[in-house]
Amino acid sequence: xxxxxxxxxxxxxxxxxxxxxxxxxxxxxxxxxxxxxxxxxxxxxxxxxxxxxxxxxxxxxxxxxxxxxxxxxxxxxxxxxxxxxxxxxxxxxxxxxxxxxxxxxxxxxxxxxxxxxxxxxxxxxxxxxxxxxxxxxxxxxxxxxxxxxxxxxxxxxxxxxxxxxxxxxxxxxxxxxxxxxxxxxxxxxxxxxxxxxxxxxxxxxxxxxxxxxxxxxxxxxxxxxxxxxxxxxxxxxxxxxxxxxxxxxxxxxxxxxxxxxxxxxxxxxxxxxxxxxxxxxxxxxxxxxxxxxxxxxxxxxxxxxxxxxxxxxxxxxxxxxxxxxxxxxxxxxxxxxxxxxxxxxxxxxxxxxxxxxxxxxxxx
Amino acid sequence: xxxxxxxxxxxxxxxxxxxxxxxxxxxxxxxxxxxxxxxxxxxxxxxxxxxxxxxxxxxxxxxxxxxxxxxxxxxxxxxxxxxxxxxxxxxxxxxxxxxxxxxxxxxxxxxxxxxxxxxxxxxxxxxxxxxxxx
Numbered sequence: 001x002x003x004x005x006x007x008x009x010x011x012x013x014x015x016x017x018x019x020x021x022x023x024x025x026x027x028x029x030x031x032x033x034x035x036x037x038x039x040x041x042x043x044x045x046x047x048x049x050x051x052x053x054x055x056x057x058x059x060x061x062x063x064x065x066x067x068x069x070x071x072x073x074x075x076x077x078x079x080x081x082x083x084x085x086x087x088x089x090x091x092x093x094x095x096x097x098x099x100x101x102x103x104x105x106x107x108x109x110x111x112x113x114x115x116x117x118x119x120x121x122x123x124x125x126x127x128x129x130x131x132x133x134x135x136x137x138x139x140x141x142x143x144x145x146x147x148x149x150x151x152x153x154x155x156x157x158x159x160x161x162x163x164x165x166x167x168x169x170x171x172x173x174x175x176x177x178x179x180x181x182x183x184x185x186x187x188x189x190x191x192x193x194x195x196x197x198x199x200x201x202x203x204x205x206x207x208x209x210x211x212x213x214x215x216x217x218x219x220x221x222x223x224x225x226x227x228x229x230x231x232x233x234x235x236x237x238x239x240x241x242x243x244x245x246x247x248x249x250x251x252x253x254x255x256x257x258x259x260x261x262x263x264x265x266x267x268x269x270x271x272x273x274x275x276x277x278x279x280x281x282x283x284x285x286x287x288x289x290x291x292x293x294x295x296x297x298x299x300x301x302x303x304x305x306x307x308x309x310x311x312x313x314x315x316x317x318x319x320x321x322x323x324x325x326x327x328x329x330x331x332x333x334x335x336x337x338x339x340x341x342x343x344x345x346x347x348x349x350x351x352x353x354x355x356x357x358x359x360x361x362x363x364x
Numbered sequence: 365x366x367x368x369x370x371x372x373x374x375x376x377x378x379x380x381x382x383x384x385x386x387x388x389x390x391x392x393x394x395x396x397x398x399x400x401x402x403x404x405x406x407x408x409x410x411x412x413x414x415x416x417x418x419x420x421x422x423x424x425x426x427x428x429x430x431x432x433x434x435x436x437x438x439x440x441x442x443x444x445x446x447x448x449x450x451x452x453x454x455x456x457x458x459x460x461x462x463x464x465x466x467x468x469x470x471x472x473x474x475x476x477x478x479x480x481x482x483x484x485x486x487x488x489x490x491x492x493x494x495x496x497x498x
Contacts, residue, residue, distance in 0.1 A: 052453060052456050052460070054457060055450060055454060055456075066486050068490070069487070070486055070487050070490040071488055071490050072490045073488040117442075117447070118439060119443065144488075146488070189397060190396060190397050193397045193399070193402045194397075194405055197399070197403045197405070198406070199402075199405070199406025199407040199410065200402075200405070200406035201410060205409065208416075209413070224393060225393065226393065226396075227392065228389060231381060234382050235378075237378060238375060238378055238382075357492075360492035361492045364490075
């Protein structure tokens with residue numbers, strides 16, 4: 001602005017300019033702030049109708065009510081990661097893998113994990129695989145009246161599913177699909193460095209805390225990309241006029257910090273057996289005296305990895321496919337991150353139809 | 365985005381931050397993976413545990429004197445609530461089973477075709493579209 005232009009500014013001009021700025025700020029922010037939830041319950045997550053089928057210790061098994069007149073024969077059991085809540089797969093209407101699969105005619109069950117009580121800190125990897133997951137599979141078979149089942153594991157839920165399938169090569173698993181499933185502890189570089197440092201003592205941590213708190217897990221995950229959350233807040237501010245964006249962002253953000261505590265014994269096994277000793281890849285993991293040999297998995301297998309996954313990078317998951325003994329095995333690497341792969345806006349065009357196609361020719 | 369928005373310096377800074385976040389995050393993660401940092405992290409965690417325990421014990425005594433529940437008391441209550449919730453879950457599962465049996469009896473069949481649901485399940489005969497390959 002030139003000196004002469006400044007001189008021409010009257011008090012009315014200034015007032016009008018201030019009013020315009022204020023009005024713009026208000027009009028930009030009010031629609032954006034309106035959908036901000038006042039309480040957690042305002043953010044409706046998990047809208048697909050479901051019934052609880054089985055409950056034992058930290059395991060909660062739900063059946064999603066079919067909406068089609070005819071469904072595929074083989075029931076699908078989705079196995080969640082023990083550190084994450086299941087509603088990420090059923091965030092909202094139209095933003096739900098579960099809803100999509102139900103609408104495509106699949107008979108969908110989900111194993112979700114509840115936060116362990118203090119007296120459940122003894123629950124170990126053996127309990128999770130051989131008691132809780134196994135109990136849920138039996139419950140699905142009973143409930144559906146079928147003799148076989150398809151397992152779909154997300155993240156560490158994929159690890160648990162692989163372990164179960166490897167320990168039960170003669171059934172009842174008919175198909176196995178995993179998303180972003182870590183198998184190589186050396187590939188989790190930052191955790192490996194922290195946990196192999198002399199000062200880190202998982203035994204002491206478990207002894208003092210019992211269960212590893214959700215905040216601890218959350219902080220560890222955030223350390224993998226420390227500024228991502230701040231960047232997401234910036235994105236929110238830049239899109240505050242877009243109601244759909246704001247709601248989706250808030251649902252994601254709520255889930256991202258809503259990590260589950262992990263039973264101490266399970267955490268100990270994950271740190272020692274998976275990260276430090278890397279037993280999965282070295283074929284040295286045993287559960288209740290039986291070796292978990294992924295080469296014994298002969299059923300059709302699918303692994304879907306995310307191109308920009310910073311939680312389970314390619315180095316941690318790319319060994320999974322070669323370790324599986326099946327002839328019919330595929331890996332697909334898709335655009336997206338660890339979470340956006342399964343629940344992002346583009347999942348409906350990328351992962352969901354691929355999974356539906358893969359399942360539909362095998363779940364008959 | 366309006367022209368005014370595109371010139372908003374705060375907005376421009378936010379956009380720059382979002383675009384460059386990954387590089388900054390990678391640099392920070394690399395720094396955190398450093399051997400000294402890793403050792404420091406381990407030591408800090410153990411010290412934090414020790415401090416937490418000392419503080420909790422002192423605080424518990426102090427709160428007990430003031431007749432105020434401590435975190436441990438709240439956790440006790442949480443555990444009792446979780447026990448109750450688990451019992452309710454078992455009842456819910458059992459009720460679903462009972463409803464299902466009654467529905468089967470009403471339909472005059474004793475097969476497990478309806479599973480545990482009270483409503484009659486759809487036929488499990490769906491086939492994929494003919495143009496799909498494996």
